[in-house]
Amino acid sequence: MPNSTERERERELSMENGGSAAARWRFEGNERLILAGGVTVRGVLNTVIGNLDGNDTRPVIPLGHGDPSAFPSFRTSPFAEDAVCSAVRSTKFNGYSSTVGIPAARSAVAEYLSKDLPYKLSPDDVFLTIGCTQALEAVVTVLARPGANLLLPRPGFPYYEARAGFCSLEFRHFDLLPEQDWEVDLASVEALADENTVAMVIINPGNPCGNVFKYEHLKKVAETARKLGILVISDEVYDHLTFGSNPFVPMGVFASIAPILTLGSISKRWIVPGWRLGWLVTNDPDGILTKQGIVDSIKGFLNISADPATFMQGAVPQILENTPSDFFQKIVSTLRETADICYERSKEIPCITCPSRPEGSMFAMVKLNLSLLEGIEDDMDFCCKLAKEESVILLPGFAVGLKNWLRVTFAIEPSSLDDGFLRIKAFHQRHAKKQ
Template identity: 80%
Template sequence: MEEKWRFKGNEELSQASAVTVRGVLNMVMENLSGDDPRPVIPLGHGDPSAFPSFRTTTLAEDAVCAAIRSAKFNGYGSTVGIPSARRAVADYLSKDLPYKLSPDDVFMTIGCTQALEAIVTVLNRPNANILLPRPGFPYYEARTGFSHFEARHFDLLPEKDWEVDLDAVESLSDENTVAMVIINPGNPCGNVFKYEHLKKVAETARKLGILVIADEVYDHLTFGSSPFVPMGVFGSIVPVVTVGSISKRWIVPGWRLGWLVTNDPHGILIKQGVVASIMGFLNISSDPATFTQGAVEQIFENTPSDFFDKIVNTLRESAEICYDRVQEIPCLTCPSKPEGSMFVMVKLNLSILDDIKDDLDFCRKLAKEESVVVLPGDAVGLKNWLRVTFAIEPSSLDDGLRRIKSFYQRHAKKQ
């Protein structure tokens, strides 16, 4: 007689994880050939920490070691973050704002992903919807989908350097819309929003009565004509929840130290119960390691400016290589030169390719034939585009793009 068990796995978790960057990249990497003697070129990831040009500063490493050896950070911390870490983040972000943040505005999280999870969970309620950018970072879709939180997508406009389609934001919004998300500097587009455009975003959100979630995990990683402007600058126009971390600017994603910050001089988020709900979420979840929190004050204070200059200059050089090499590949089009973050979106012209069905097929065959891993654009919301990472050694990037050119030449339709 067959036994009957009353439990089983949650299928929605598998469905949610399938649309993450990791899930899609794992699917692409299954096609890598073990017979290829060449090194795999990873142009689909967002973690350059393995490459010598992107080694974090020894000052940050020393700060973590000192925090551990002090024996002051071996116990549990507060669920909202230890006081020195909250104060350090408030001071760090306040340098770019027209007002000063309080430590009470800062909530420490396990990387930026927990901050995203927190604010999505806090804002979700029956019938609510949230406006997400397309293309965007698919963790938002995974998290909202799993939470049965309706996501509506507004386009970023490639012909306008990936600016937000604000008319679409207004037309998508209704009485159940609670927030919109912007990612600046842009993942996956490599764009950097200008001050005037961000102000229009703030004014639009205020008009609609929604808050802005500003994903600024790539803050200050800019190398074009547009400087980084934090959305919190416009906190007096509309409440802004900023999420960020030390992961990208310090090249330490594995340290898992992030934050959720309320930029809200008028106290609207407190009045609306959002702050209390953030605290409630953190009270029933895990908090980041206390020794990384204990190190963050020294990391902020002691990191020399030449470390940041080196990282930005390396990204600038790699972005130039990426943009120039893409121009040499007829099946790829880059609508605008990347100015920030670590990525660029390129459009795939399938009409001049043989035996390539779509962007996923392109990436699978590219991995198999050239040992180059690229993220299909469908994973970030744009079918038949590609997201290319340029945050690797410039020589490896150059090699990878030359292999993509060889792949094109082999699959180009015969004239």
């Protein structure tokens, strides 16, 4: 039992810790983390979802997500599931991995990507990551030297801005042109770049626009990068999810013009975003990335980072090599059907306009015409009131860089997508400005 002197000292300490002496604590939160995470797709969607009316008995129609794995039409291949089970049961993948990935998995990814390239990748060109997100984190961190700046697409994927902000890497936005099937405004890229610009990012197939860049346009992107002396970061997480007139062309095809860092994963094509297996690949036949220290910096980042689960790496060769083509054909066919529904139904709603038919990924951007509506302030207000009145979730465009636009996900059951657009149409009619 403490004596009276000890109890008195405890009371004094307690009063100090709760009063003016609390400033003695020498730790505090990281403000840069708070700022970096201020606007995220998930955060904005959570705000929209918070407006749902719990008394509405209709099913919620989620048209703002990027994860269709819960829907029956978008289930992964049993061959992929079997590969994971086999890797776990083999007991060969219970230990730590190399920080850059196990050799068999790196070889399998190199082989998989080389099928679309005019040259053959080496396993040493491949670095395995915890999904495409960690690949993105690695690239941004590697490039974040003092004074450097990074060119990002608008609209785009806001995690690039968040990560760059956290790393104190300046970012500047170039526009994608909706009237030209969301091609890169290359003139704005050249105008934005200066002697401190290190790289530009493209996302192909496009999130959030649903576009697929043509071969000729990608070549111009590479030529612009070469002219500016920068590398191209090509986010290809939606590779081969194309269903229009333009086939998927990997940016690595043009690596002899400018060095390319390719980011990808099994998340989208195999509909398994929760499996968290991605890659960062150096497309660099001239060895420029090695000479400039980028490769060693990538290895350094991975040496101080977590690794993807070893059993997932063990499953990768079987997943990439043995998944039957009819699985991919089914997914692409379903996306083609739902993309067409999205495009055609948007024409029936006066307050939204889809500038071009989606040809890839799982999204479309539609422009919101507020002049046709009463009582709607902006895209966020539109989405919050739509959620409350119709139990439909859309992502407001400001979250991806375009205010008063909307990102619509069409990776959902066709009947649900149809129902969703009927509800959006009813919402428009209810809020239409009186003539």
